[in-house]
Amino acid sequence: xxxxxxxxxxxxxxxxxxxxxMLTDGALRMLVLLHFHTLGFSPVQLAYLFVLYEIAGVxxxxxxxWLASRFGLTSTLYSxxxxxxxxxxxxAFLDPTWPTxxxxxxxxxxxxxxxxxxxxxxMSAKSAVKVLAxxxxxxxxxxxAFLTGSKNAVKGLGFLLGTLLLGxxxxxxxxxxxxxxxxxxxxxxxxxxxxxxxxxxKDAKFKxxxxxxxxxxxxxxxxxxxxxxxxxxxxxxxxxxxxxxWSDGTPEGNKAAFFMIGxxxxxxxxxxxxxxxxAPKILGRGSDKDTLRKAKFWAWVLAVVPALxxxxxxxxxxxxxxxxxxxxxxxxFGAIFALNSALHSFLILxxxxxxxxxLDVGFYYMANAAGRLIGTVLSGLSYQIGGIVACLGVSTIMxxxxxxxxxxxxxxxxxx
Numbered sequence: 565x566x567x568x569x570x571x572x573x574x575x576x577x578x579x580x581x582x583x584x585x586m587l588t589d590g591a592l593r594m595l596v597l598l599h600f601h602t603l604g605f606s607p608v609q610l611a612y613l614f615v616l617y618e619i620a621g622v623x624x625x626x627x628x629x630w631l632a633s634r635f636g637l638t639s640t641l642y643s644x645x646x647x648x649x650x651x652x653x654x655x656a657f658l659d660p661t662w663p664t665x666x667x668x669x670x671x672x673x674x675x676x677x678x679x680x681x682x683x684x685x686x687m688s689a690k691s692a693v694k695v696l697a698x699x700x701x702x703x704x705x706x707x708x709a710f711l712t713g714s715k716n717a718v719k720g721l722g723f724l725l726g727t728l729l730l731g732x733x734x735x736x737x738x739x740x741x742x743x744x745x746x747x748x749x750x751x752x753x754x755x756x757x758x759x760x761x762x763x764x765x766k767d768a769k770f771k772x773x774x775x776x777x778x779x780x781x782x783x784x785x786x787x788x789x790x791x792x793x794x795x796x797x798x799x800x801x802x803x804x805x806x807x808x809x810w811s812d813g814t815p816e817g818n819k820a821a822f823f824m825i826g827x828x829x830x831x832x833x834x835x836x837x838x839x840x841x842x843a844p845k846i847l848g849r850g851s852d853k854d855t856l857r858k859a860k861f862w863a864w865v866l867a868v869v870p871a872l873x874x875x876x877x878x879x880x881x882x883x884x885x886x887x888x889x890x891x892x893x894x895x896x897f898g899a900i901f902a903l904n905s906a907l908h909s910f911l912i913l914x915x916x917x918x919x920x921x922x923l924d925v926g927f928y929y930m931a932n933a934a935g936r937l938i939g940t941v942l943s944g945l946s947y948q949i950g951g952i953v954a955c956l957g958v959s960t961i962m963x964x965x966x967x968x969x970x971x972x973x974x975x976x977x978x979x980x
Contacts, residue, residue: 590722611944713841720833727826795939
């Protein structure tokens with residue numbers, strides 16, 4: 565495969581497009597969640613709004629690697645941006661007088677389109693890094709850590725942006741403004757993307773999506789549990805928990821709660837992104853054996869945080885210190901989670917071969933989406949059954965499963 569003649573320019577364009585997408589993705593999540601919570605939707609109904617988004621992510625990632633291999637990375641990147649614009653415009657037609665069932669179904673479908681858009685964009689950006697990065701592993705770790713870390717920082721700003729727009733302009737005006745801004749960026753990306761990203765291969769077969777690489781399969785399973793463990797409290801549980809703690813039920817109190825929730829979610833994602841970007845410096849670049857050891861070690865360290873939080877929430881229920889403890893604990897969770905995620909993001913590109921990069925990355929992010937889907941469903945169910953304690957307890961169990969899966973990883977020479 566021919567290397568990009570100006571890899572830095574191509575990397576900058578891909579990163580900018582990904583940033584633009586993730587800003588709107590983060591804002592849209594908070595707009596939908598808080599808008600429908602104020603309309604009286606239950607935790608389970610709120611989770612339903614995101615289920616098709618995650619199901620679409622599973623299906624998209626399963627096929628996106630093949631699509632990129634067949635039609636080229638540029639085509640999948642453009643398609644992801646265009647699909648997000650369509651999803652934002654469609655949400656502007658939501659009518660608040662519709663029956664609840666119709667509203668849920670409509671938003672689920674539009675969120676499904678947004679899920680397709682997200683994972684087309686993600687797979688395209690991550691695969692491009694494998695092709696564009698210099699040949700040595702240290703540079704690959706730095707490039708993928710910066711892309712992933714900066715993306716999450718931008719998504720965190722999107723969370724804050726979404727809550728601010730909802731409080732200032734309302735739901736419909738907010739999504740239309742975001743669609744217009746993303747449309748301008750899409751035009752710029754089409755005009756200025758350099759040539760040289762991988763083109764499609766007509767002989768690419770869909771059956772090639774399924775990985776036969778032992779390490780990629782175990783890493784993908786670890787990814788399922790890792791992201792399920794995050795979303796089981798992140799998607800529904802924590803926003804509702806904080807809304808109950810910070811809102812007094814008045815319109816002004818609701819706006820203040822929106823801002824505080826958005827600020828926390830933004831700080832969490834931004835901090836998570838910064839830690840991912842700094843992961844190469846924090847973790848260092850050792851041998852393959854050393855990197856695998858770190859992936860196993862940090863997974864078990866992460867499991868300790870929600871376990872301790874579960875105990876704290878169960879014993880301090882109703883006390884003034886509870887909310888600050890949860891805030892600090894979840895920020896610590898984010899920092900350690902970021903190191904785990906950065907190690908995974910490096911390992912998937914280290915384990916794959918250049919001629920299979922879109923296929924293996926697509927398969928890996930299918931697992932990522934499956935984890936988010938499981939976490940989303942469990943978030944609503946867990947909170948409805950046992951509140952935030954149940955969400956954190958389930959998170960602890962899922963991280964332990966991720967650590968066990970990471971424990972099966974072997975050095976690259978083993979491809980059983």
